[in-house]
Amino acid sequence: MSEMFINLAFWTLATLVFVSSILVVVQKNLIHAAIGLFVSLASVAGLYILLGADFVGMAQLLVYAGGVLVLIIFGVFLTSRIYQAEVKLTGERHPSWLGGAIALGIFITLYSVISKARFPLKEEFSRPSTTEAIGELFLTKYLLPFEMISILLVFAMIGAVILVRKEVRGDS
Amino acid sequence: MLKLENFLLLSAVLFSAGLACVLIRRNIIQMLMGVELILNSAALNFVAFAYFTPEKIPLSGHVFSVFIIVLAAAEAAVALALVLAVFRMFGTVDIESVKDLKG
Numbered sequence: 001m002s003e004m005f006i007n008l009a010f011w012t013l014a015t016l017v018f019v020s021s022i023l024v025v026v027q028k029n030l031i032h033a034a035i036g037l038f039v040s041l042a043s044v045a046g047l048y049i050l051l052g053a054d055f056v057g058m059a060q061l062l063v064y065a066g067g068v069l070v071l072i073i074f075g076v077f078l079t080s081r082i083y084q085a086e087v088k089l090t091g092e093r094h095p096s097w098l099g100g101a102i103a104l105g106i107f108i109t110l111y112s113v114i115s116k117a118r119f120p121l122k123e124e125f126s127r128p129s130t131t132e133a134i135g136e137l138f139l140t141k142y143l144l145p146f147e148m149i150s151i152l153l154v155f156a157m158i159g160a161v162i163l164v165r166k167e168v169r170g171d172s
Numbered sequence: 173m174l175k176l177e178n179f180l181l182l183s184a185v186l187f188s189a190g191l192a193c194v195l196i197r198r199n200i201i202q203m204l205m206g207v208e209l210i211l212n213s214a215a216l217n218f219v220a221f222a223y224f225t226p227e228k229i230p231l232s233g234h235v236f237s238v239f240i241i242v243l244a245a246a247e248a249a250v251a252l253a254l255v256l257a258v259f260r261m262f263g264t265v266d267i268e269s270v271k272d273l274k275g
Contacts, residue, residue, distance in 0.1 A: 003173060010174060014182050021189035024205050025196065037205045040186070044212050047182075048237075050174070051223040056215070056237045063241050068208065068248045075201050075252040079259040099195030107188035114180045120226055133231050134238070142235050149242050156246035163253035 009050055016043040030076045038069050055131045179220035186213035200255050200265045207251075208244060215240040 016039060023036030041064040048057035138146045186209050193206025215237040222233025259265050 006174060010178065014178065017182055018185055021186050021209055024202075024209060025189050025193045030199065030201060033202055033205060037208060040209065041212060044186075044216055047179070047216065048219050051179075051219050053219045053222065053234050053237070056219055056234050056241070059238055059241050060215075063245050064208070064212075068245055071248050071252050072201060072205065072208075075204075075255055078256060079201065079265045096196045100192050102195060103188045103192035106191060107184055110184035110187070111181060114177055114184065119176060119221075119224065130231060130234055134234055137231055137235050141232075145239060149239060153242065153246055156250050160249045160253035163250070164256045 006050065009046070013043045013046045013050065016040070017047070031073065034069060034073050034076060037072070038065055041065050041069070053130060055134050174223075176220060176224045179216065183213040183216045183220070186210070186216065198267045200258065200267055201252075203267065204248065204251050204255070208248065211240055211244040211247075 020036040020039035020043065024033050024040065027033040027036055041060065045057045045060040045065070048054075048060060190206040190209030190213065193209065194203050197203050197206065218233040218237045218240070222230045222237075225233070255265055258270055262270055264270075
């Protein structure tokens with residue numbers, strides 16, 4: 001890929017991520033915020049692919065854009081229809097600019113650290129397919145976390161089902 | 173040419189936006205979206221460092237990103253189940269009105 005194309009792709013995706021993540025914060029309509037989240041996640045998936053992480057990018061698209069977003073939109077539909085008119089967007093005890101100021105301060109701190117830090121970087125880049133090597137890592141070096149996370153997924157699934165089920169008769 | 177600093181700054185933007193979302197918004201679902209943004213910024217950092225690291229086969233970062241994605245999916249499922257339970261109990265998803273431990 002040519003240098004110009006990579007630069008163009010990066011700045012386009014970066015702008016998309018920036019605008020849509022701000023949209024998630026400021027948007028009052030939950031569905032619009034969810035759409036902003038979708039654009040943000042899909043752009044991050046594009047950045048992954050730009051970084052040579054094709055497997056992670058595809059996983060991001062499948063799991064986030066395909067799964068989590070649908071869950072969130074279901075959540076919005078299931079919970080926001082009744083009291084739509086009286087949603088309060090910000091709290092009373094803390095003014096909303098305080099949270100924004102804290103987040104902005106942390107961003108400025110991160111910015112100053114990142115712009116000062118120096119990392120030992122490699123000079124040239126190659127981009128082979130990563131899926132095979134990642135699969136091998138999953139089953140060798142990271143076997144224990146891999147199995148743990150499958151157990152965690154089972155527990156999360158069972159927990160979610162138990163949390164949302166209707167009360168069974170005879171249940172305390 | 174891609175630069176590590178740009179990716180880290182973008183990830184910092186994502187993190188700050190997510191943090192602002194969690195701190196400012198009072199709707200549980202929108203706070204959850206902020207948490208997703210924060211998790212995404214961490215995964216983006218992992219992949220960016222994996223790309224720019226001098227290591228020969230720099231895939232540990234990718235593996236951790238996949239773990240983060242799976243964890244985020246599990247977290248979203250459980251959190252939305254909790255949101256539904258809260259909505260059933262209190263009739264609202266406004267975080268300010270959820271005050272009782274035992275309804």
